Amino acid sequence: MGTVRLKWPKTLHFAQIKNSPSKFFSQSLSQQARLAMLLALVPIVILALWYAQQTAHQQQKINEIYNKNQLLILSFNALKSDISALEKAHLNNQLLNNAELQKSIESKWQTTKKRIDFLKSSYPIEKLVAKWQQLQLLTPGEQALEVDYGQLQRQLLAIEQPFQNVLEAKLERQAQQLAQLNQYFLFGLFILIPLLVVISLLVIRRVTRQLSALEEVIWQLGEGRFDTPINLHGSEEFVALGKELDWLREELQRSHKQKETFLRHVSHELKTPLASLSEGNSLLQSGSFGAISSPQQRIIKIMDGALTRLATLIDDLLNYSAASHPLAQQQHPFAHIKDELMKHFALQIDESNIELKWHDKSEQTCLPYLPVKLILTQLIGNALQYANSTIEVKYRVVHNDVFIDVKDDGPGIELSEQHKLTQPFYRGKHSENHVGSGLGLAIVSECVKQLKGTIRWQHANQGCHICIQFPSYGAPTNA
Numbered sequence: 001m002g003t004v005r006l007k008w009p010k011t012l013h014f015a016q017i018k019n020s021p022s023k024f025f026s027q028s029l030s031q032q033a034r035l036a037m038l039l040a041l042v043p044i045v046i047l048a049l050w051y052a053q054q055t056a057h058q059q060q061k062i063n064e065i066y067n068k069n070q071l072l073i074l075s076f077n078a079l080k081s082d083i084s085a086l087e088k089a090h091l092n093n094q095l096l097n098n099a100e101l102q103k104s105i106e107s108k109w110q111t112t113k114k115r116i117d118f119l120k121s122s123y124p125i126e127k128l129v130a131k132w133q134q135l136q137l138l139t140p141g142e143q144a145l146e147v148d149y150g151q152l153q154r155q156l157l158a159i160e161q162p163f164q165n166v167l168e169a170k171l172e173r174q175a176q177q178l179a180q181l182n183q184y185f186l187f188g189l190f191i192l193i194p195l196l197v198v199i200s201l202l203v204i205r206r207v208t209r210q211l212s213a214l215e216e217v218i219w220q221l222g223e224g225r226f227d228t229p230i231n232l233h234g235s236e237e238f239v240a241l242g243k244e245l246d247w248l249r250e251e252l253q254r255s256h257k258q259k260e261t262f263l264r265h266v267s268h269e270l271k272t273p274l275a276s277l278s279e280g281n282s283l284l285q286s287g288s289f290g291a292i293s294s295p296q297q298r299i300i301k302i303m304d305g306a307l308t309r310l311a312t313l314i315d316d317l318l319n320y321s322a323a324s325h326p327l328a329q330q331q332h333p334f335a336h337i338k339d340e341l342m343k344h345f346a347l348q349i350d351e352s353n354i355e356l357k358w359h360d361k362s363e364q365t366c367l368p369y370l371p372v373k374l375i376l377t378q379l380i381g382n383a384l385q386y387a388n389s390t391i392e393v394k395y396r397v398v399h400n401d402v403f404i405d406v407k408d409d410g411p412g413i414e415l416s417e418q419h420k421l422t423q424p425f426y427r428g429k430h431s432e433n434h435v436g437s438g439l440g441l442a443i444v445s446e447c448v449k450q451l452k453g454t455i456r457w458q459h460a461n462q463g464c465h466i467c468i469q470f471p472s473y474g475a476p477t478n479a
Contacts, residue, residue: 062174082111083156120133128163132159135155226250336369341376344377375468383406401472444468
């Protein structure tokens with residue numbers, strides 16, 4: 001029978017992606033993540049730059065107002081000092097009547113009037129301007145002799161407090177604008193940071209969903225469920241990967257079916273010559289063709305052992321092929337399966353003097369006949385080869401789950417070998433002196449897979465303890 005090898009397709013789906021136009025939700029996962037983060041981070045960066053620029057501008061204005069206020073305060077204090085000095089100088093000159101002193105007073109007075117005009121124009125607030133105008137009314141002429149300095153001093157004192165209030169209010173308004181700017185910035189962050197988190201979570205959710213879908217597909221292929229088409233959704237590369245995996249599924253399905261067909265044909269074809277060899281060997285042992293010498297008997301014994309091992313191997317191959325096939329839906333009570341197993345192993349149990357103990361509850365629960373029988377046949381058969389005196393089989397149903405435990409008091413299984421024992425034809429180090437093909441636990445694994453269950457090794461102080469669990473309503477699936 002010819003075989004079909006896996007051939008990689010000439011046109012890969014990935015090769016068609018490079019030059020294809022892509023929208024946002026059909027681009028690669030990494031590009032989606034970058035674009036999403038960019039969309040979320042750009043507003044935050046713009047907000048931060050705007051805040052830094054506005055903060056610098058407001059701080060500059062505060063510094064300018066502060067410096068101007070300091071200058072105005074110095075000018076106001078200088079005005080008070082000038083008026084006080086002019087008043088004293090005027091009183092002294094009334095006694096001295098000195099022309100030079102009077103000229104100096106006039107010059108100082110002109111400077112004082114300019115200072116009053118400067119202070120009046122500094123902050124043109126209506127209330128403050130009115131007070132400065134009242135102060136200017138007390139300086140009607142150009143001559144310093146016409147000024148009533150006492151009244152001028154009193155009016156200046158009346159202006160001092162409102163003038164201080166105006167300066168402080170100007171600085172306080174600018175500080176309030178800076179505080180408001182901080183509030184705007186915090187409000188912007190309050191809006192944009194959750195937006196960034198939401199976008200990040202959406203991207204993570206999208207990536208996680210696609211990775212979960214990929215993981216599920218890998219489990220599907222690993223469990224041998226080749227009949228379910230693979231159709232991945234999401235990024236363009238991810239969809240292309242789904243097409244490649246679906247091609248791989250079809251090829252694996254074809255190869256799997258070919259392997260099963262080959263095993264069945266070879267196993268059945270070997271049965272006929274094996275039966276002839278067994279019959280011929282039996283005739284030789286019977287002495288029908290004359291006496292047999294000791295060397296001939298030794299050769300016949302070797303042939304008999306080889307034929308026994310070959311028959312076991314063929315039976316295991318047939319069972320392995322059956323375990324890999326879609327199993328029949330026929331259901332039988334556990335008690336019926338137990339009775340058949342007891343009949344099957346009756347002779348072997350008697351010859352080995354090993355006690356087989358059953359701890360079974362819910363015997364009338366119906367189970368898939370063929371997979372459960374194959375599982376127990378292989379586990380009990382292995383246990384009979386390795387056990388010293390006792391084998392325990394425990395069966396129970398808990399919350400719609402079936403639990404089957406097979407425990408013996410033999411040498412047990414090395415921890416380093418446990419993950420290899422379900423591989424076809426693998427035999428542990430304790431199996432060197434025992435007959436077997438290395439397919440027993442592989443058959444168990446295939447049957448458990450069909451039952452949608454799990455197989456595990458329980459820690460035991462002595463011997464081997466294998467636990468099988470599967471749903472009681474789980475019908476066998478197509479492999």
